[in-house]
Amino acid sequence: MVLLAVMSSHCPKSGLALRSGPSWGPNWPTVKQALMRSVKKLSLRSKNITSPRVRDMEADSNQTGMPSLKRCITQGIKQLYQTQQLCDVTLVAEGRMFPCHRAILASVSLYFQRMFTSSFKESREPEILLKELSASSLQTLLVYIYTGELVFTAGQATELFTAASRLQVMPALQIISRFLRESLAMENCLEFYMLAYSHNYRPLLRxxxxxxxxxxxxxxxxxxxxxxxxxxxxxxxxxxxxxxxxxxxxxxxxxxxxxxxxxxxxxxxxxxxxxxxxxxxxxxxxxxxxxxxxxxxxxxxxxxxxxxxxxxxxxxxxLRQGMYHEGVVCIGLPKWSEMSLGNEALDSHVHFFDLSTEQWEQLPDLKSLTFPGCTSMGHKLYIAGGRYLDNSCSDNLFVYDALWGRWSQLPSMSTTRVWHAFHLCKNKLYAAAGWDIMGPLASAECFDLERKEWVPISDLPLSLAYFASTTFKSKLYLIGGETNMGDPDMSTPFRGFLFYDLVSEAWNQVLMAFEFYEASAIALDTCIFVVGGLSADTTHGGRQFTGRCACLLEDGTMNQEVCIPPLPISISYPGVARWHKRIYVFGGDYNDCYSSAIHYWEPGLLTWTQCGACLPDPNYGAFGFGCVELKVPQKKFISLCQTKSATSPAQ
Missing domain, CATH: 1.25.40.420 (Serine Threonine Protein Phosphatase 5, Tetratricopeptide repeat)
Structure with missing residues (x-):
């Protein structure tokens, strides 16, 4: 027997619902909430009682132990159902009769709301015959409507889903759908798919x-x-x-x-x-x-x-999904000690790492371009900005299409940028902060992939450098780093993070008790993972390379439920990518020595695991701004896709 309630949270391990606080919030309306809203509206219309006074009365009743209005309504509705008093309509299923209340049914079910408010004769009928609906399913839904408790077995879930969908009891439908999603297996997935398809219920269908x-x-x-x-x-x-x-x-x-x-x-x-x-x-x-x-x-x-x-x-x-190799692109950088002005042989090599086979494949290089912004969508890799070997900065935007194996140029940014945040979210590319030849930037802009144009977005509240960045829940995060607060000669650590909300189109600032400097970040499930970087400045030799890792919630607090071990090596700005439930770390910087190691970790593991493969060229290192997931077609499809020879972007 599975017990699910509006005020419950499901426990996948036990299959039971554990009572908790009001976890569903306003998106999970119950009949009690609907009636409470009605009562509040009536109160607001009263000339003698104002809304603050109603709230004061409820607060006083809680302090004195007297029942609150909400509790009275909840208990009253349950009592009306149990005693069948004041019923004004009877539902009939499989010959069984269920006396009910039109107002209560209409407050939860769109089906009954439209029926009872229409001009058709059904709106006035004392009995409503519900054909093709089992009496047991109807009774279960009525108990849920009147008491908030949804009780069913796994074997009853699909029949109950059908009943809830037909009667459009949306809160119950969402609860049952979640149960079905958590129960997905090879033996039932086609049945659940057909169920979702026949009712066009998109959450379960997806x-x-x-x-x-x-x-x-x-x-x-x-x-x-x-x-x-x-x-x-x-x-x-x-x-x-x-x-x-x-x-x-x-x-x-x-x-x-x-x-x-x-x-x-x-x-x-x-x-x-x-x-x-x-x-x-x-x-x-x-x-x-x-x-x-x-x-x-x-x-x-x-x-x-x-x-x-x-x-x-x-x-x-x-191509279909299975016709691609899933992997990570790393834009390799030549070691600092080997970089020299005008040395055109020191291109930034672009390599693709197949995560399933741990094999490397070289892609067309970026000509003498270092520290660009890098992001991807499917089989397309986007590169923005960066620095050339003559120390000039770039405002160019390039796209590499793995289907055709070639680079092409898109409209340029409004300003040159290097070491900047560059991410894709909701079919737009976002470039923020970074450096130009004058110093740190506080500006930001986005590129609409459909309209093929750049537009400015709100400036950051402060210029920021040496930060980590990622996207999470439709927000662009810039974590830690350093700010000069308007004074180029006075840089200070930034103990906090900025995030740009794509909905409100505004930057927000959140302070933290600790700092991140030259770290890398990536989102996985419900957390943001920050790896590597430099330690806080001390009086003994300044900052030190570290293998520190942290798991942050979206409000910036540490997630105490997830324990991520430190990296086995101390590095700054490692390349990070995710694949399935794993986080991969590629290379990283240690002074002018680059690491060639590749490690991965997934939640639940106590240590990082080192891959058998390493970076393909010991003279080049992976860097946090040039490491991103990409899909590359299998070799059997390359001859079909790549009709022309691959080309590199112009310098």
Whole structure:
């Protein structure tokens, strides 16, 4: 038996709900909250009682032990349900009758609200017959509406989801959906997907589709796959997130589905084949398809054969998720001791690290460019600003498309920047702070990827340097560092962080009791992890390199529930990236000696693990501003995608 309540939080380990404070907040309305709002509105309309006076009365009742208005309403509603007093409508399901109250039903259920406020005769009927709704499900929902407690077994969850969706009891629907998401497994994911699809409930639909896409090849061979609804199957086949390494796996899934009931499904084969990306197949794979189509008497149309490779890829919708290698791009920097003015041989090498195989692959270099901002989206790598070997700074914005294996230039920033924050969020690139030839910057700007233009955003409240940066919950974070507070000769540590809220479009400042200097940061799950950097300045030799790691909540406090061990090496500005639940650390700086090591850690581990691989070139180091995740197509698709030779951005 599973007990879930509005004022509860679910415990995944035990499968039970543990009572806690009001964790759902205003987005989880209950009938009590709805009636409380109504009472408050009536109070505000009264000439003799004002809103502050109502609050004072409630506070006094709590202090004296007298029941509050909220508690009276809660108990009163429950008593009305138990005694069936003042009922003005009766719900009927499977022959069972449930006396209820129109106002209470309408306050929680959109279905009943629209019914009772309409001009149709149902709004006045004393009995409402609810067809195709079980009496047990209705009773469970009524107990929830009147008491706030939702009690059901795992076996009842899908039936209850259907009932809550039909009656549009949205708080109950969200609770049941969360339970189903936490219960996802190979044996039930297709059933839950069909449930979400048939009710068009997007929170559950997104989760189940992602799960099905990741396990597509295995699920497509299961009996449950053969029972999928046609439109639901189309939704899966059209997804870019299918984890298949060959489009042949998608076609074979279609073939199995059709052959399961050929008399009904063969006529739908043509529509299904429109979602199979034939241009991604090899000649051998296409031969298998053509042979089957002759058997089905369904000729294959290969109109895309005359298209150029780039147009062919666009025509079929692009590569699937499983056709990429997931990894990290590191922009290697030459060691300080080997950098010399005008030495064009010291390009910043760009390498891709395949995280699943721990193999390196070199990408087209950045010509003599160091310390740029670096971010990515899917198979596109964006580079902004940076410094050339003659010490001049760049305002350029470049994009590397891993599909076509080439760099191209986009409109430049409004100012030159180096060592700046550069991140992508909500289809916009954000560049903030950093340096130009005059010193630290407090300006910021963003580039709209759709409109292809830069626009200024609010300036930082102070100029900042040597900070860590990341994005988290639609906010851009600049953590720690150093500020001169308007005086270029007086730099002081910044004990705090700034964040730019993309919703309010404003910077906010939060102070902390400790400082971070030349550290790197990355967000994972519900926390921000800050790794490496320099220790606080002391009277004995100044700052020291450290392996310190910290886990911060979004308000800047330390997360005491997550213990992250220190790095096994002391470095500043290491390259950091995430993959699944892991945080990877690449290289880092120790004076003018760069580390070549790669370490990873994931929550729950007591130590960092060193990878067998290291940085590909011992003369180059990875740096925090030039390390980011990227998807690169598998080699079998490169010849399809890359029709022209890769080029490097101009200097």
């Amino acid at each position: 989760t189940t589709l992602s799960y099905v896409a990741f396990h597509f090849k295995h699920l497509s061979e299961s009996p449950a796959f053969l029972l999928l609804d046609f439109s639901a199957l189309i939704s899966i086949l059209s997804s870019d997130s299918l984890a298949v390494k060959s489009e042949l796996a998608v076609y074979r899934a279609v073939r199995c589905w059709v052959r399961h009931n050929p008399s009904e499904r063969l006529r739908k084969l043509g529509e299904l084949m429109a979602h199979v990306r034939l241009p991604l197949m090899t000649p051998v794979e296409l031969a298998e398809v053509q042979g089957d189509m002759e058997e089905f008497d369904q000729p294959v149309q290969l109109c895309w054969e005359e298209l150029r490779d780039e147009k062919r890829l666009e025509a079929c919708g692009g």
